[in-house]
Amino acid sequence: MSEPDQRERLKQLDAKIAKVKATNTPKPAQEEHYSQAQQGWRMVTELVAGLGIxxxxxxxxxxxxxxxxxFLVLFTFLGFAAGxxxxMRTAQEFQSAQAAPVAKDEEKG
Incomplete structure (x- = not known):
C-alpha cells in the first residue's frame, strides 16, 4: 500500500474513533445528580400541593x-390521594424518559 493511501485510512479511522467517543461520553455526575434532585423536589411539591388544595x-x-x-378531613384525604x-404519574414519566435512550442504544448495538 502506498503512503498517501495509509494516511487517508488513518484519518478515516481517527474520525470514526472521535465520533464514537463523542457519542459515548458519560454525562458529568453532578448534572445527573442535580437532575435527580430536581425530579425529587417536583414530586414532593406535587404531593404538598395536593394536600394544601x-x-x-x-x-x-x-x-x-x-x-x-x-369536610376538612375528607378533602385532606382526597388531596393526599390526588397528590x-x-x-406516580410523574415517576412513570421519568422512568419512561430514562428507558428511551437505553432502548435506542440497544437497537443500534
Whole structure:
C-alpha cells in the first residue's frame, strides 16, 4: 500500500474513533445528580400541593357550612390521594424518559 493511501485510512479511522467517543461520553455526575434532585423536589411539591388544595377546600366548606371539620378531613384525604396519583404519574414519566435512550442504544448495538 502506498503512503498517501495509509494516511487517508488513518484519518478515516481517527474520525470514526472521535465520533464514537463523542457519542459515548458519560454525562458529568453532578448534572445527573442535580437532575435527580430536581425530579425529587417536583414530586414532593406535587404531593404538598395536593394536600394544601384539599385542606383549603375542606376548611372553606366547613367555614361556609358551619360544620365540624368533617369536610376538612375528607378533602385532606382526597388531596393526599390526588397528590400521590400525580407523583406516580410523574415517576412513570421519568422512568419512561430514562428507558428511551437505553432502548435506542440497544437497537443500534
Amino acid at each position: 384539599g385542606f383549603g377546600i375542606g376548611y372553606g366548606l366547613d367555614v361556609l357550612l358551619g360544620t365540624i371539620p368533617i 400521590v396519583k400525580t407523583m
